[in-house]
Structure formats: C-alpha cells, structure tokens
Amino acid sequence: MNYSVVIVEDHVLLSQALAGLVDGFSKFKVLYVCKNGKELVTRLKDPKNIPDIVLMDINMPIMNGIETTQHLREQYPQINVLALSVEEDEITILKMLKAGAKGYLLKDTEKSILENALIEVQETGFYHTKSVTDLLLGSLHPKKDKQTVLKEREIEFIKHACTEKTYKEIASDMCLSPKTIEGYRDSIFEKLNLKNRTGLVIYAIKHKIFTP
Incomplete structure (x- = not known):
C-alpha cells in the first residue's frame, strides 16, 4: 500500500519534477498537484482528495503555505504537512512549525533525504535528522x-x-x-x-x- 502525497507548489516545472520524483519512491504515490493553498482547500472538500501527506511550499500567491498549514491543522489534522521551501531564516521556520508542519526541508535537498523525510513524517509523525536539524534549527541532543x-x-x-x-x-x-x-x-x-x-x-x- 502506497501513501498518498499532494504537492502544493506555484512553480509548474518544479511541481512536475517533484511529482515525478515522489512517484519514483516505492512507498508513495502523488494524488494531485496544486498551485496554491486555496486550490488545495477547494479540492479537499471531496473526501477522495484527502492525502496522507502534503508537500507544502511556503511562498505562494492567494494562500501561502503557513496559512494553508494552519487550515489543515484545524480542519484536517490527519494530514501530515512537510514543508519544502527555499526559505531558511529562523522566523519563517518558526511560523511554519507553529502552524503545524511536521518537518521542514530546503528545496535543494537530496533525493534520498526527501524520501526519508516523507517516510518519517508518515510513520513517526515528525521529521528530524541530525543534518537538517543542525542546518536549520541548531543541535538537539x-x-x-x-x-x-x-x-x-x-x-x-x-x-x-x-x-x-x-x-x-x-x-x-x-x-x-x-x-x-x-x-x-x-x-x-x-x-x-x-x-x-x-x-x-x-x-x-x-x-x-x-x-x-
């Protein structure tokens, strides 16, 4: 059984590339792709469109990743959100985690790290590895x-x-x-x-x- 993933990303080429990448992972299948949070919220009204994981960009028009993640936490708490962004400043990460994201990755992350992050978020509820934590959040022991x-x-x-x-x-x-x-x-x-x-x-x- 594959876990379903929805990609929310306003750059079409990047969203297509991510979809191809995720579909190549043995445990995951892309359900659909959205250009912004508003489109995702609309599609989630159909129960068939509710995924296990949302791979969420942050800077998007109409409804950004932070607002969308907050909405999912309140209305669809069963959906795990993994942030995928170019933003690496402390305030943005803090806001995204407070909104309910279960993990945070930079867009230049390696393929194997993305796959591992998806697995951990789905199976343990959070994604923390030493390399990413050291890079973004400082050391936790x-x-x-x-x-x-x-x-x-x-x-x-x-x-x-x-x-x-x-x-x-x-x-x-x-x-x-x-x-x-x-x-x-x-x-x-x-x-x-x-x-x-x-x-x-x-x-x-x-x-x-x-x-x-």
Missing part, C-alpha cells in the same frame, strides 16, 4: 534532554518564547528586566544544548511544553 530538569520560571520563559513576542515583550510579561530575560535565554540554550530560538520551539513541542 535527546539524551541530554531527558536528563535535564527545568525550573518553573524556565518553563514559563520557554512558553513565551514559542510565541512571536520579542524578548523585551517577554520580559514585560514576566515582570523581569530585559537583561534578566537574556540571562534566562542564554542559560536555557546552554542547558539544553540549543543554538537558537527555533531549536527551543522544537524542544518545547517535542517535550510537550508547548502545543502548536
């Missing part, structure tokens, strides 16, 4: 994570950090100075062996501190 004990205020800070608030706004909400908040941030990054805020969000989701 699960063995250390399990041994780490976080204080109540640290957990509170992490929950705030999973929003789009600035560190100055977090300081105000926690009734602390910006300098103290910076200290919390640096201490938590060191304790959890993280490199940036997006990595912290991934940690929070993984350990159920924050639910997107």
Whole structure:
C-alpha cells in the first residue's frame, strides 16, 4: 500500500519534477498537484482528495503555505504537512512549525533525504535528522534532554518564547528586566544544548511544553 502525497507548489516545472520524483519512491504515490493553498482547500472538500501527506511550499500567491498549514491543522489534522521551501531564516521556520508542519526541508535537498523525510513524517509523525536539524534549527541532543530538569520560571520563559513576542515583550510579561530575560535565554540554550530560538520551539513541542 502506497501513501498518498499532494504537492502544493506555484512553480509548474518544479511541481512536475517533484511529482515525478515522489512517484519514483516505492512507498508513495502523488494524488494531485496544486498551485496554491486555496486550490488545495477547494479540492479537499471531496473526501477522495484527502492525502496522507502534503508537500507544502511556503511562498505562494492567494494562500501561502503557513496559512494553508494552519487550515489543515484545524480542519484536517490527519494530514501530515512537510514543508519544502527555499526559505531558511529562523522566523519563517518558526511560523511554519507553529502552524503545524511536521518537518521542514530546503528545496535543494537530496533525493534520498526527501524520501526519508516523507517516510518519517508518515510513520513517526515528525521529521528530524541530525543534518537538517543542525542546518536549520541548531543541535538537539535527546539524551541530554531527558536528563535535564527545568525550573518553573524556565518553563514559563520557554512558553513565551514559542510565541512571536520579542524578548523585551517577554520580559514585560514576566515582570523581569530585559537583561534578566537574556540571562534566562542564554542559560536555557546552554542547558539544553540549543543554538537558537527555533531549536527551543522544537524542544518545547517535542517535550510537550508547548502545543502548536
């Protein structure tokens, strides 16, 4: 039995190339291709068009990948979204993960990594490999994570950090100075062996501190 995949990509040549690539994977079959999120939402109204996985671009006209992923999370939670984008900045990744994406790949990724990502997203619910995590999110070391004990205020800070608030706004909400908040941030990054805020969000989701 093959898993069904829908590709949402506004560049026709790229979407066709991706469709051919995915159809070549033994466990997957492309159901159809859409040019934007609005087209996908329309087609999903027919139960026969609901796939196992959506391979989602981010920058698209009419309805972008972040908006579409949010809609799928609310209306079709059984669909796993794997983001595929040229965007590699921290804010974009953070927004996509918060919207409900189960994984994030760059468009120049290797064929074998794409296939493995599709398999992991479908069979485990998330896609995290060392190479991609190091590239996009900073290092995560699960063995250390399990041994780490976080204080109540640290957990509170992490929950705030999973929003789009600035560190100055977090300081105000926690009734602390910006300098103290910076200290919390640096201490938590060191304790959890993280490199940036997006990595912290991934940690929070993984350990159920924050639910997107």
